[in-house]
Amino acid sequence: MAATSSFTEGTSVFGGQANLLQAIETIFTVYNPDVIAVHTTCLSETIGDDVNQICQKARTEGYVPEGKFVIHCNTPSYVGSHVTGYANMVTSMVKHFATVSTTPKNQINLVAGWCEPSDMREMKRISTQMGIKTVMFPDTSDVLDTPLTGKHEFYPSGGVTIPELVSTGDSKFTLALGSYSSEDAATLLETKCKVKFSVLDLPIGLQATDKYVMALSRASKMPVPDSITADRGRLVDMIADMHQYLYNKRVALFGDPDTLVPLTEFLLSMDMKPVYIVSGTPGKKFETAMTNLLLKKVPEAKFKNGQRADMFLLHQWIKQEPVDLLIGNSYGKYIARDENIPLVRVGFPILDRIGHSHFPIVGYQGGMGLIIKILNAILDKEDRECAEEKVELTM
Amino acid sequence: MAATSSFTEGTSVFGGQANLLQAIETIFTVYNPDVIAVHTTCLSETIGDDVNQICQKARTEGYVPEGKFVIHCNTPSYVGSHVTGYANMVTSMVKHFATVSTTPKNQINLVAGWCEPSDMREMKRISTQMGIKTVMFPDTSDVLDTPLTGKHEFYPSGGVTIPELVSTGDSKFTLALGSYSSEDAATLLETKCKVKFSVLDLPIGLQATDKYVMALSRASKMPVPDSITADRGRLVDMIADMHQYLYNKRVALFGDPDTLVPLTEFLLSMDMKPVYIVSGTPGKKFETAMTNLLLKKVPEAKFKNGQRADMFLLHQWIKQEPVDLLIGNSYGKYIARDENIPLVRVGFPILDRIGHSHFPIVGYQGGMGLIIKILNAILDKEDRECAEEKVELTM
């Protein structure tokens, strides 16, 4: 739930302190949360409000009830992208809560990265399957995918708790999933609490999931159970079965770097050709990762991120030489329709289909779900458009 | 794996005993199974081979090694349908193995009904979630959905075992899922071992899954855990979200009765209109079930089963008044293409898409998976074909 401090023109002249303090008071009184997370806007940032100081003041002046918290971070739209804001608030969770106690905990921190509740649920399922206790943050499972019960739960049962966040400082190790989303938080956790960390890709696809499982195994010293090996083998089996339909298919992708990097790797593992890739999120890491993945396998690939790496550019590239598949968020549907390309919806936001919050794309099972969508998109088009004499019952 | 007794014209004159005995010998020697299941053919049935007697002879003449089994049933193509054959072999499993011992077992028998390995896996997952020990038979999970490992497992790790089959006679209760597939087996088990039973629909959809969960709860005296209630609530939530796109949509269905009955109920619970339904499998139960479901809610619905209730008839009905959606096996693709109707593949056989053996349609989660497919089929068509000014980003 999102409240606002309700700035007006006057606030922009006199500063937002009074508004924010009142907002904090109102929220705690009316909605009684454990934590208020303050996100700044272009407005408060441009006028130079010191949110940290205001939050301090809220506490000293008694607006924050005993045992409750106000955390904050800087999220002006003119710095980085939406991913930057995400990473900043995740880092803020570490800053405000992670603490070293005298008792180390036999648990692994999972900094989840920007993904769906279904993905977070699946990453936890895998670690549970390995017998590993984890603390995942943020965790939108059982928060953004709650049942219809006849009651609206303002604070649903899922998500990370404050004691769990505090305990992250005592954990054995941190896995940060997605360098753009999660590396800063993991770095701060090491600086603050000496918890060592690895930065991994989000476990999208065979190889990224392999790395996730291996990292979990290394960090926890727990062996990989046969049930996970079997899940892996099922994904391998499915890729082998689908291979002839996917081989050499040209794919255009757009979205966030932490999704695009493992997704590109996944497509390559199936011998598909990710030929055009754009991300609006700036930063050198994207280019480095893509170069490493593509230079040898798809030397003709074009990729670009940051300012001007937009869907207009992607559309121009596609018009120059078409692709067989488009992967990205709902905005892709306009290009898909114009150019008659099947679209597989992955990323944020998906505004026109249901299911992404319930069925993961991470892990081996999520990988199966994803490539089923990819194959269906390609074969449905084939079934629809092929010449009459080429319609196949069996495929 | 399927072997043959290799009849020729000579055999049809002299009878198949010699061939079957040789086959049994060869199979045990070369492939060393625990059980050989003998299915008859039109040929052996028409010439009147007494398979029971031949199997007895195989044992008495030493072709069946100690601790090994040959079971059999009658499966001529001219009696009933493929479902009849399935039901007969399931019944044969009871006949040959189920035994009452002195120690009753705190377990429930699940006679699985004709469905995918993914469905069987999901039905077991639900019972496990409720803390109930079950014996499921037949059970194709981990048999027909095995991983690619570099080794071909002639006898994969999954499926029901002989001791488990034997123990079904000591179980507390039997749930027979699908009256066509499973009722005979459950009836025999009661006759033979006094295990009481209920016949339920395959748990496809909200209401059928409700009945499955309730029946499990009643039979085991175990309460329904909150995690199942939450899964249910998520399906309810999804149906509520999809409702406006599915409401009043006309659907044509074809397939096996045990699938079609709960599927029709599921569509009705979403306020869709199953208007045409055909099944090649004969039997009054289908008509009774469909009449009960449809008479009030969709009085215009046409349905038919048995001889002449084929896809040609279905196609004629569709040509008379079109539908918005077709649900059935891969053969539906020809009607779908001719009439430009989206096809959702459900049933047997699915020969042109991958995934059905890995992702269930039963249970609450399976229900979500199924209606996502239905919604996507409808919306993908809408996105493709609607007028330019009606293209929607958000849906």
Place this chain on the structure above:
Amino acid sequence: MGKIEIDPLRWKEEVLKKYPKKVAKKRDKGILVHDGEMPKQIMANVRSIPGIITARGCTYAGCKGVVLGPTRDIINLVHGPIGCSFYAWLTRRNQTLPPTPESENFMNYCFSTDMQDSNIVFGGELKLKQAVREVFEIFKPKSIGIFSTCPVGLIGDDVHAVAREMKEELGINIFGFSCEGYKGVSQSAGHHIANNTLMKHVIGRNDTAPEGKYKINMLGEYNIGGDAFELERIFEKCGLTLVSSFSGNSTIEQFERAHTADLNVIMCHRSINYVAEMMETKFGIPWFKVNFIGADASAKSLRRIAEYFEDAELMARVEEVIAEEMAIVKEAIETVYPRTTGKVAMLFVGGSRAHHYQELFSELGMSTLSAGYEFGHRDDYEGRRVIPTIQVDADSRNIEVLTIEADETRYRPRKTDEEIAALNAKGCGFGEYDGMMADMAKGALIIDDISHYEMEKLIEIYHPDIFCAGIKEKYCVQKMGIPLKQLHSYDYGGPYAGFEGAVNFYNDIDMMINTSIWKMIKAPWQVEPVIEAEYGV
């Protein structure tokens, strides 16, 4: 209103108790129980209380999103960081139908200057100019509108100066909007700013009048779900010529010629009455409020338009059309009515919809137990007669009020004062709007800028059969088992305006209220405690 068991005054009292004192004092004035007499004074169009959880949008949203957004051939260039552009990209559901596939349509694109940190520090005007040139280079539009987001005003970028300079350089119409998000108290401020700019830079620039005997403009209709298409259909059938629509399915050329119409009819009073007022002063075009939400309301509105033109042929044609359309409407309502009558609705949305849609519910036999606007002013609740008494507070004072005079060459009064008076006597109601409350039943709860907390309490206590609001409320409310009809996006249904729209609405409400799934929310083990009963566990 059979369901009201708890006195609404008691409800209000309980709800206010929850708030901090200062908050309660303010909310007290925004919540009224209608006593069925002359509407009482409500506090509206004031700043939302910090922390309260409001459904409101910002000024930029009202200006760019609502008013200018639906015009297909103006390039709407957002000057600011990317967020404001991205989240407003195609998320308002205006439809548009270019006459040919080759006709200009920029609505699917998202134009932004994508301001960065350095632009905040060193200023963004250069980048803005570069963006204007680039967009011109690629798309060659007739016109470009520049929209200011929060930082623009704060760092002192002068979008108007840039617009002037670029207009000169490129030779097309370019204009800026100072619609920074923090202006005013809600999107309503943005509407006003948009209206002002249209008057200053667009309306009246092209004197070529379209053919037609009965020329009107439709103001405040944004073609959500194709509403404008349905109204265009009806107008054409009646023989009316639509000169310009503000702004559903519109083009800039329509705006430029709007002053050639002979009547302005207003749908959404809140968002566009400024334009009607200013056009009357400047060009002599009278206006009145219409309502095409509801079949009866549509018929009534058509009759008033025909009345205005004082032409027997038109009147006859309108009656024919009404008779034809109402036959279909009647058939539809007869099917649905038995399933909807007696049900209870609540509406919290917009600046006119919460009023208009009560008509449709009333046609369905449904009562409106509670309603309120998101960004309405007092006149939208109490009627325009209170306008002179409305106090403009500090938050709204900064919105420019244009001083308009009669256009030297283009002013032409369409009717004499006597004619106006005569038509008024027949019920044309020039320049009038009685507001929502006049149409509501005694005991109804009127709540301005409802908070999330108040909404939850309304539902908890009164269990309406349907709740109308927007996407922010949708899923909370439905989790409570109450269907929520979005009246911004129509839940991707529609059109709901006019006659066919009414039929669509009847069917959609029937669909929602009688959905099977709402009856299956409880699991069987939650309603029949089978285990305990049967086994005593």
Place this chain on the structure above:
Amino acid sequence: MGKIEIDPLRWKEEVLKKYPKKVAKKRDKGILVHDGEMPKQIMANVRSIPGIITARGCTYAGCKGVVLGPTRDIINLVHGPIGCSFYAWLTRRNQTLPPTPESENFMNYCFSTDMQDSNIVFGGELKLKQAVREVFEIFKPKSIGIFSTCPVGLIGDDVHAVAREMKEELGINIFGFSCEGYKGVSQSAGHHIANNTLMKHVIGRNDTAPEGKYKINMLGEYNIGGDAFELERIFEKCGLTLVSSFSGNSTIEQFERAHTADLNVIMCHRSINYVAEMMETKFGIPWFKVNFIGADASAKSLRRIAEYFEDAELMARVEEVIAEEMAIVKEAIETVYPRTTGKVAMLFVGGSRAHHYQELFSELGMSTLSAGYEFGHRDDYEGRRVIPTIQVDADSRNIEVLTIEADETRYRPRKTDEEIAALNAKGCGFGEYDGMMADMAKGALIIDDISHYEMEKLIEIYHPDIFCAGIKEKYCVQKMGIPLKQLHSYDYGGPYAGFEGAVNFYNDIDMMINTSIWKMIKAPWQVEPVIEAEYGV
């Protein structure tokens, strides 16, 4: 053959040990190690051993599925219980291209008498007649074929009598096939039955010869994956006229006119050589074996056809076509060759494909370590010269052998004996087929009717880079990490015949052999024992 580390003789010895004695004795004769000299005698076309797990199909499958299935305008009505119809419905991948959308095409339908218990008891002839009338009523086909399934012969239904009666009643060509599944030892018997019926009831019924200087029939090409389309393209390009194709992309009219061609060329010797033989006797049309699987083989086959017509223009045109096509083929092979050369294939499929496809592998630089047919006869392995010595056993004896004589009016020898001899001297090879073994390398393992067990052992020991078989073998083999190319369905790729087909095959084999996924079968924790190494757990 670098990979052979275990002597194939030793392999055979080990494998046979596993079998019961009688079985081993029989299998011993079906497994040969080729010594590179004159092919040794193999036991083929004998009953599969009960319980062995064979890949073979039944007689009905060979008759209806293989030979008649690809003809689009004959209604193939299966007399029998539904299973035989349903499981054969569209599961063989013949493609067909009617000249216009209105042209008849019944291939997508499934026609069956759907016999029930009562029909088994009381006989099914009445039901069959009813079905014939119904199918005629609805579809008005030119022709109907009636196919017998197992019970038909056993219960004494006379499909031929019914066919005659219905033919008279309906006035169209109707004929029956006694192709009960239990006849013969494999689908091969079905081919023979189909061939006989075509000769008796169809071929020679229409004397209207198509235009064209060089008229040929293509026998034993079933248009899997569009092979026939590619051959039609090549023939047309060369100026050859294809009178009839048996039976890929065919019509009954083509069959009826087949005797107007001047040459029969045979692709699949096993399934159709009977027709060629009989047509030579009856109509005087010579035949020779061709092979269009492989680019070089295709070129060679074309040259032989041109040679046959002894026409310089045709020969020149054929050389032009070959030059043009081979340029493209060469480019393709050059890209792929470095990635495929040295790899090892195994082929167990069909009655000619296991031979023909060795050509294509050889063009890819790949060797065939082991091969065998599913339903071949000794002549398919050892060459036609052994035909006189083949003993017909009890299982095959019941397949009718037609006695054919020269047609009184239609017999017309195309070449004199001298011409034939001269052409033979140039390599035309009339009536010859040397069989698979002649083309295989020393040490190759030849296995007829391979059993599942033998297949697993082959792979375990020799680890081929690719294994070619059918759908029954596909997933077992791939579970072992070895890509399996289906040579019945082409894995839904193709065409593979002719020049473009060769290019497709090169690319597909490259795709399969160099698939990334085969290198990822082992999980990292299975190859690097990380836990132990790093933590000593």
